[in-house]
Amino acid sequence: MEKxxxxxxxxxxxxxxxxxxxxxxxxxxxxxxxxxxxNSIDLSxxxxxxFGLVGQSGSGKTTTGRLLVxxxxxxxxxxxxxxxxxxxxxxPGLKTYRSRVQMIFQDPYQSLNPHLSIAETVLEPxxxxxxxxxxxxxxxxxxTLDTVGLSPGEAFFNRYPHQLSGGQRQRVAIARAIVLExxxxxxxxxxxxxxxxxxxxLFQLLEQIKETFGMTFLFITHNLAxxxxxxxxxxxxxxxxxxxxxxxxxxxxxxxxPYTKQLIKVQPGFxxxx
Amino acid sequence: xxxxxxxxxxxxxxxxFIENPLGKTGVIILSVFMIMAIASFFVPLIDPMYDxxxxxxxxxxxxxxxxxxxxxxxxxxGRDILAQLLEGAKVAFIVGLSSxxxxxxxxxxxxxIAGYTGGIIDAILMRFADIIMVLPSLVIxxxxxxxxxQFNIWIIVFIIAxxxxxxxxxxIRSQTLSLKHRPFIEASRxxxxxxxxxxxxxxxxNVLPLAFLYMTFRVTSAILVEAALSFLGFGDPSQVSxxxxxxxxxxxxxxxxxxxxxxxxxxCISLLTLAFYMLGRAMDEVLDPRLRKEGQTG
Numbered sequence: 015m016e017k018x019x020x021x022x023x024x025x026x027x028x029x030x031x032x033x034x035x036x037x038x039x040x041x042x043x044x045x046x047x048x049x050x051x052x053n054s055i056d057l058s059x060x061x062x063x064x065f066g067l068v069g070q071s072g073s074g075k076t077t078t079g080r081l082l083v084x085x086x087x088x089x090x091x092x093x094x095x096x097x098x099x100x101x102x103x104x105x106p107g108l109k110t111y112r113s114r115v116q117m118i119f120q121d122p123y124q125s126l127n128p129h130l131s132i133a134e135t136v137l138e139p140x141x142x143x144x145x146x147x148x149x150x151x152x153x154x155x156x157x158t159l160d161t162v163g164l165s166p167g168e169a170f171f172n173r174y175p176h177q178l179s180g181g182q183r184q185r186v187a188i189a190r191a192i193v194l195e196x197x198x199x200x201x202x203x204x205x206x207x208x209x210x211x212x213x214x215x216l217f218q219l220l221e222q223i224k225e226t227f228g229m230t231f232l233f234i235t236h237n238l239a240x241x242x243x244x245x246x247x248x249x250x251x252x253x254x255x256x257x258x259x260x261x262x263x264x265x266x267x268x269x270x271x272p273y274t275k276q277l278i279k280v281q282p283g284f285x286x287x288x
Numbered sequence: 289x290x291x292x293x294x295x296x297x298x299x300x301x302x303x304x305f306i307e308n309p310l311g312k313t314g315v316i317i318l319s320v321f322m323i324m325a326i327a328s329f330f331v332p333l334i335d336p337m338y339d340x341x342x343x344x345x346x347x348x349x350x351x352x353x354x355x356x357x358x359x360x361x362x363x364x365x366g367r368d369i370l371a372q373l374l375e376g377a378k379v380a381f382i383v384g385l386s387s388x389x390x391x392x393x394x395x396x397x398x399x400x401i402a403g404y405t406g407g408i409i410d411a412i413l414m415r416f417a418d419i420i421m422v423l424p425s426l427v428i429x430x431x432x433x434x435x436x437x438q439f440n441i442w443i444i445v446f447i448i449a450x451x452x453x454x455x456x457x458x459x460i461r462s463q464t465l466s467l468k469h470r471p472f473i474e475a476s477r478x479x480x481x482x483x484x485x486x487x488x489x490x491x492x493x494n495v496l497p498l499a500f501l502y503m504t505f506r507v508t509s510a511i512l513v514e515a516a517l518s519f520l521g522f523g524d525p526s527q528v529s530x531x532x533x534x535x536x537x538x539x540x541x542x543x544x545x546x547x548x549x550x551x552x553x554x555x556c557i558s559l560l561t562l563a564f565y566m567l568g569r570a571m572d573e574v575l576d577p578r579l580r581k582e583g584q585t586g
Contacts, residue, residue: 083478112480125471129493138489139479190475 024097025230026082026198028057031091033077051077053254054091059198064224064231066245066262068238068277074254075234076120079200082232083117084108095198113143116191118201122183122208126175132159133171136189143194154193161226162189163219181212185219192223200232205240217244238281242266250274301574311570317563321377321556328374338368340375340528351546361548364540369533373552376530380560383445383514383529388506390449395456396499400487402457403464414461417454425451425509426516433522441524444517448510456502463495497575504568508561515557530557 033052052074059065069075080086081093084100092099095111103111116139119125126135133155140151159167162185175183184204191199201220205213217240224231233244241248242262249259250273257271269275305311332339337346345358348366355361360369402413429447433439439447467473467490476486517523518531519538530553537543537550 085474085477109480112478115478117475117478119471119475121471125475127472127476127490127494130489138476138481142476142479142481142485187475190479194479 023060024058025061025063025095026057026059026232027094027097028055028078028081029092029094030054030056031078031081031088031093033074033081033086034089050254052081052088055251055254055256057249057256057259059230059232061197061230062224062228063247064233064245066241066248067232067234067251068236068241068248069251070236073251075236075251076202078251079117079202079232079234082198082200083115084111085117109143113139113145113194114196115198115200116194116196118184118187118191118199118204120203120206122180122187125187126183128175130174131171132164132173132175132178132186135175135186136193139190139194145194155189158189158193159186161192161223162186163215164189180208181215184208184212184216188216188219188223192227192229195227196229198230198232200234202234203236206236213240220244238266238277250277304574305570308570308573310566311573314563314566314570317559318567321381321560321563324374324377325381328371328378331368331371331374337366338371340367340372341526343367343371351540351542351549353546353548360552361546363533363536363549364542369549369552372528372533373530373556375528376533376553376556377560379441379527379529380511380514380556383441383448384507384511384560384564387445387448387452387510387514388503390446391452391506391510392456392499392503394449395453395502396460396492396495398453399457399460400464400491400495403461404468404483404487404491406465406468410461414458417457420451421454421458423451426513429513429517430520430522433517438522438525441527441529444514444524445510448513452506452509456499456506459498459502460495463498464491467491467494501568501571501575504564504571507564508568511557511561511564530554 031052032050032054034048034050036048055074055078057065057078067075067078077086081088084103087101092101094100095115100111130138133152136155136158137151140146140154145151146154156167156171159165159170164170164182164185170178170182170186175186178186184207188204204220205216208216220231220233221244223229231244233241235241235244238248242265245262247259248262248265250257250265250271252273258265258269258274260268260270265274266278269278306315328340332343335343337343345362345366345368348358348362351362351364352358353361358368358370360373362368363372398413398417402410402417425448428451429444432447473486473490476490481489514523514529515531515534518529519534521535521539523529523532523535525532533553534550537546537553542549
């Protein structure tokens with residue numbers, strides 16, 4: 015009974031997912047060498063959970079995020095969302111999936127189109143998904159901008175990205191991600207380009223969003239401290255392998271894998287809190 | 289209110305543009321030609337004999353030099369050269385701008401499609417562009433004109449456009465390639481936007497300035513091709529153009545007898561193409577800040 019219950023609460027599941035990138039094919043060689051970004055990883059994220067994915071650059075953590083939002087497709091394995099496999103999704107099915115899963119990108123300076131105003135940027139998902147009428151959409155955008163702390167929303171409507179600070183831009187990017195009220199958000203190092211005080215504010219914002227909307231997050235970061243602050247559970251990824259999954263506290267207090275121990279060791283601050 | 293940003297950006301761009309000596313000179317020359325082109329509409333209204341094509345001065349049987357009634361003189365049948373020159377300015381603008389416009393429309397579309405889709409479509413489109421790029425447009429036009437007789441001016445415009453898009457599409461393609469993987473495009477994909485929407489809404493505004501820059505260079509080449517074609521006798525015979533004027537000078541044997549007839553159209557062709565070239569160079573500076581710095585230090 016209890017087992018069935020925990021199963022039904024799983025929102026996202028990755029089974030034996032492998033992602034290989036082919037290096038550029040040379041003219042006369044038949045097989046092209048491959049780079050394994052992910053090597054048959056298993057992951058399951060429960061509904062309403064903030065799941066952290068921690069690893070160094072090149073470990074495959076961003077690839078995981080991109081696979082989940084279907085910016086890329088796995089080479090092998092399957093990803094389930096609400097127990098439905100997503101790799102075969104096309105057309106309307108894919109569009110519905112897109113309305114349920116959103117992403118917050120790393121670099122707020124790159125993730126907003128410089129030619130679109132804030133309103134146009136945040137409106138786009140609603141227009142694309144054909145949600146509401148023009149009036150209700152505008153209302154929704156104002157409301158969402160207020161939610162992410164850009165208030166009053168109307169004041170930001172006709173501004174352009176270059177007129178905003180990095181933190182404000184990232185708030186716009188968050189607004190764009192939550193305006194569809196998705197069930198699952200992949201946050202790919204949302205604060206790595208911002209300074210620490212702004213980062214804390216954004217963490218609080220994400221937490222508040224999680225509370226109000228009950229969204230599930232995959233929080234990708236290289237920063238164990240940030241992951242501990244934000245996440246319920248943390249997976250440590252190294253060279254395309256998930257080396258350890260545990261609750262945030264347990265990972266920090268009782269790391270099992272040598273790589274995790276090493277990560278904790280190089281993290282300033284943890285030495286003293288222990 | 290919403291356009292305030294674009295107005296201020298346009299204004300800033302214009303400041304840089306007009307401070308550039310090339311841009312300033314280009315604009316001045318260009319406005320002179322524009323006044324000429326506009327004047328061409330009014331000159332025949334003064335007196336029917338000033339009609340560039342059909343207006344014949346009844347008192348004149350031979351080509352005459354500049355005088356009071358004909359400021360730049362007349363051609364061998366008594367038509368006013370200044371009137372022809374003004375009409376030529378209008379035609380040069382029509383030919384240059386419209387064929388440049390067509391070619392950037394084709395080039396931008398193909399460039400965006402090739403860059404955005406990639407793969408086999410990209411390869412096919414770009415090889416096709418390569419093939420057209422190496423075709424000598426003047427020779428092609430000459431062959432076509434000698435096969436099908438003399439063309440209407442609009443057909444010439446169209447053929448020039450068809451032969452001149454590949455360079456534009458190459459540039460637009462490479463720009464599109466660099467945009468394609470920018471996170472804002474991916475964010476739009478994640479939101480569920482269609483490819484058409486992404487291309488039109490996100491890629492196009494980002495490549496259009498470049499397309500307009502290339503348009504100025506296309507104008508130059510279109511005017512030159514049309515002039516050469518007309519001079520060689522394959523232009524639109526019902527249409528006065530500077531190249532056509534040169535053709536008439538040559539055909540009527542006045543090449544060395546009537547400098548007042550030969551020099552103005554030649555000078556106008558050179559000056560107008562120069563003006564557009566200068567415009568393009570100055571626009572380049574607005575769009576590419578690296579050039580700006582170089583220009584200022586060096």
